[in-house]
Amino acid sequence: MSSTPKPTSSENIIAQKFDRCLADLIVKSGVGFSAGVIASVILFRRRAWPVALGTGFGAGMAYADCDRSFNPARIPGTRIIPHTEVKKDEGSS
Numbered sequence: 590m591s592s593t594p595k596p597t598s599s600e601n602i603i604a605q606k607f608d609r610c611l612a613d614l615i616v617k618s619g620v621g622f623s624a625g626v627i628a629s630v631i632l633f634r635r636r637a638w639p640v641a642l643g644t645g646f647g648a649g650m651a652y653a654d655c656d657r658s659f660n661p662a663r664i665p666g667t668r669i670i671p672h673t674e675v676k677k678d679e680g681s682s
Contacts, residue, residue, distance in 0.1 A: 610655035614648060621647025 625643025633639050662669050 606655075606658050610651065610658060613654055614651040617647035617651040618644050619647070621645070621650075 621643035622640060623643075625640035628643065629635055629637070629639040657664055661667055
């Protein structure tokens with residue numbers, strides 16, 4: 590048995606990212622739902638809008654994290670280096 594890891598295919602990488610995004614959506618929407626229920630019962634005399642607002646905030650946070658996962662260029666301060674620039678830097682060393 591070799592100790593070198595096998596290269597993962599791009600399909601597996603996308604599937605792992607999608608699985609993480611789905612799990613993140615479930616967790617964050619659940620936390621938002623729970624916070625909405627608690628706020629509804631304690632503060633707002635059992636209205637429905639805090640539950641919907643909390644669930645929406647959780648889903649929105651999960652969407653933003655998933656968007657950053659699939660498109661890292663949207664992270665502030667990230668610089669995408671073109672392939673030609675990388676080759677120039679390697680050749681000068």
